[in-house]
Amino acid sequence: MRASAVCLGFILDAVFGDPHWLWHPICAIGSLIAKAERIVRRLFPKTAKGEHAAGVLLWCVVCFLSFAVPFVILWISGMVHPALQYVLEVLFCYQIFARRSLRDESLKVYARLAEGDLDGARLAVSYIVGRDTAALTETGVVKAAVETVAENASDGVIAPMLFLLIGGAPLGFFYKAVNTLDSMVGYKNEKYLNLGRFSARMDDLFNWIPARLSAFCMILGARLVGFDGKNALRIWKRDRRRHASPNSAQTESACAGALHIQLAGDASYFGKVYQKPTIGDFDRAVEAEDIDRANRLMTVASVIALLLLLVAAFIMELLIY
Template sequence: MLDRVIAIGLGFLLDAALGDPHGFPHPVRWIGRLISALEAFLRARFPKSPRGERMAGRLLALLTALIAAGAAWGILWLSRRFLGRWAALAVETVLCYWLVAARSLRDESMKVHAALAAGDLPAARRAVSMIVGRDTAALTEEGVAKAAVETVAENTGDGVVAPLFFLALGGAPLGFLYKAVNTLDSMVGYKNDRYRELGRCSAKLDDLLNWIPARLSALFMIAAAALCGLDARGAARIWRRDRRNHQSPNSAQTEAVCAGALGVRLAGDASYGGVPVKKPTIGDSRRAVEPEDVRRANRLMYRTSLLALGTFLAVKILILYHL
């Protein structure tokens, strides 16, 4: 267990130092390829009916999660069995590093900030289109900044705190199981004609796994707002009021805290694939969202992540010494 604590801490530091270099092999991309291959395989073998697609979707979620967790477990077992403790520690450190996305979230969102700061709105729209699912071609400067802030706020939970939670709970195997489910949701968890039935299980499972981490993330973020000199009282107030203003039971948890901490209004109507979608707003519009809010959201994300990391590892150490 002590080796796991060390691996998680070192993995977080590796992510802070290196991020996700473009072109470098990453297991999340392999999980994505696995999902695509399994989807094609299962679609060809199950009836093309709502019931058949739901059955295929359940098997898709089960196989993807078990293969990802089993691969991580197998790699660690082989490392300990044939390479020894220190090599296994190094391997688990790399596996933990692969699961945390704080640096890549910061880097991609700050590209939006840099373009906005340079007054290049077309470049800012292109940059934000890489990290959001909505249409970006017609976004104003404020709309671009708001989209980037929302992405940082939401992904603080499922891209950083949740992986740390599952790593602390069950090491790299459980961390990879979570990441597989999260990747499934991002690939097939859509309510459109193609994925409404096939992706239902993946979406529900992702909601279930993120239920506790999302709420812990919100609480850590409220504390982090105070550490950042932001409005922690407003963060707590907006969280209590607006944390359910989303079709997902989890996504608005950290968005509400971030909106309250910054004193801005997030979410609201958006367009996806040319189709306008009505969505509730989160927060109060005490001022307009500005490019510097992207930097503030990232600072909030890192403080939140450090609080979560410290808390999870402290609990593990206390359990270790108690046992």
């Protein structure tokens, strides 16, 4: 039943995405993080140790509530009727997936570039990346969009898929809390260096397996959509560690190799330029169409991951029962 709920959620996301009029539970997690941050900062001294302790408490509270609330909702609905519980499980799975919204938002960048509207493309890409975008060149805009599609193939699709199949919607929301905490407080700046350190490390831990699974599925799927799977494997082997995060370069390197482009390099965050190594070879200049190509690669990798995980879940069921 759980596997079918995950499949239906994946299909609903592919069909409908995230309509702007529909309230999204991830917004509630974001609001919870913002409010909890203000509270824990008042509870602990403004020292390195105090802020680190506050960050640990913040992570525990947010992740516990993100798991407990859907767990209780599903438990109560199951007491009312199993069909109601199943429908809610499907709805929760649907809202946890982000493949369609990532595709739609990144293709808005592609559309602006196709129209020659660089300022519009900078604005569109600013909604899906954390770096400064106001001064990006067209090449910089394309690279930013491709990188976020590649990275979020894991964070927004395949990682949630894995946790949903293991523990249903409650564990799926637990993972989304881990991921959202990192995106909101996991920065290495003065404000969050200590408070967000624990959240950043836990995000690295929870994404360790999904990131590598996602890269593997990208390499497998590259040839299916007309890209270079052999080169994807070669660049992944060489460049998968070229990032401060142990996970981000996993999918970025596979994507760069499959498309024969070079990604990463220096980027500006909050007005400060950070030097980063490049990923992939400069076989050709990036172009706007690479955003669409990255989305096709993400989609086929997601389907492959779903099939592999369903087979693994079926085998586990056989072994257990």
